[in-house]
Amino acid sequence: MKPGSAATWPLPPIIDFETPSFLDTEAAIRGVEMASNTAGIDYQASQKIVHWLMAILIILDLFVAQKFGGLMEDADRIQSRIDHSQIGMIVTVLFVLRIFLRMRYGAPPLPDAMPGWQKLAAHAAHWGLYVLIGTLILSGMLSAVNANSVIAPFGLFAFGDGAGEESTFLFFRGIHEFITNAIIALIVVHVLATLYHLVIARDGSTERMLRFWRSARQSA
Numbered sequence: 001m002k003p004g005s006a007a008t009w010p011l012p013p014i015i016d017f018e019t020p021s022f023l024d025t026e027a028a029i030r031g032v033e034m035a036s037n038t039a040g041i042d043y044q045a046s047q048k049i050v051h052w053l054m055a056i057l058i059i060l061d062l063f064v065a066q067k068f069g070g071l072m073e074d075a076d077r078i079q080s081r082i083d084h085s086q087i088g089m090i091v092t093v094l095f096v097l098r099i100f101l102r103m104r105y106g107a108p109p110l111p112d113a114m115p116g117w118q119k120l121a122a123h124a125a126h127w128g129l130y131v132l133i134g135t136l137i138l139s140g141m142l143s144a145v146n147a148n149s150v151i152a153p154f155g156l157f158a159f160g161d162g163a164g165e166e167s168t169f170l171f172f173r174g175i176h177e178f179i180t181n182a183i184i185a186l187i188v189v190h191v192l193a194t195l196y197h198l199v200i201a202r203d204g205s206t207e208r209m210l211r212f213w214r215s216a217r218q219s220a
């Protein structure tokens with residue numbers, strides 16, 4: 001209030017129960033979606049491209065890495081580590097781009113018909129995937145830094161000098177493997193949930209990432 005201006009009566013409440021708060025989950029989610037959304041109903045085309053490229057490359061990197069647990073010829077292990085890290089670095093760049101696009105464009109709102117608990121679960125799973133991908137990349141890099149061979153993706157830079165301590169390498173590789181398993185479990189849940197929304201609930205939420213012929217900007 002400006003100095004000298006008259007107070008209006010009744011005074012505004014100290015706690016405004018009309019304003020969405022985190023105690024009111026659905027209203028809070030609506031508020032976040034409205035604030036972060038650019039008034040579209042689908043993700044931006046750029047967000048869809050980055051999403052599907054990351055999905056393909058993470059699965060590809062899993063295929064390259066599936067033999068690391070077993071015995072390997074030294075030359076094969078060294079080359080596979082380089083291949084694996086190169087794909088991992090492309091995933092890293094896409095991950096940074098994805099976070100930028102998410103901050104720039106937000107996310108389209110979930111359908112009104114979707115129950116509040118499902119919206120909450122969807123938000124938790126999406127943020128969980130972001131955290132797991134970030135820690136997967138970080139633990140992979142720490143494994144590479146401590147490996148007993150030089151890992152230089154695309155010959156651009158080397159993660160370490162190839163003289164890492166075995167126990168430190170195994171420690172970070174163990175974390176990397178644990179996070180990989182957690183991410184596989186969450187991806188399975190994520191895929192099952194999107195299939196449920198696509199085939200059974202048919203509420204349009206999955207199409208927000210599938211529909212390449214319409215982006216948020218076109219529909220705004």
Ligand code: HEM
Pocket residue numbers: 057058061062065066068069077081084085086087088089091092136137139140141142143144147173174176177180
């Ligand atoms: C993009 C997602 C990634 C996935 C899904 C992934 C997955 C895996 C898996 C499953 C293993 C084998 C774990 C084991 O059996 O012990 C592994 C090992 C490894 N990863 Fe990754 N990783 C990713 C990213 C990265 C990145 C970004 C780097 C580093 C730049 C990296 C470096 C390594 C190294 C050095 C190993 C150990 C290789 C060895 O045991 O000889 N990873 N990764």
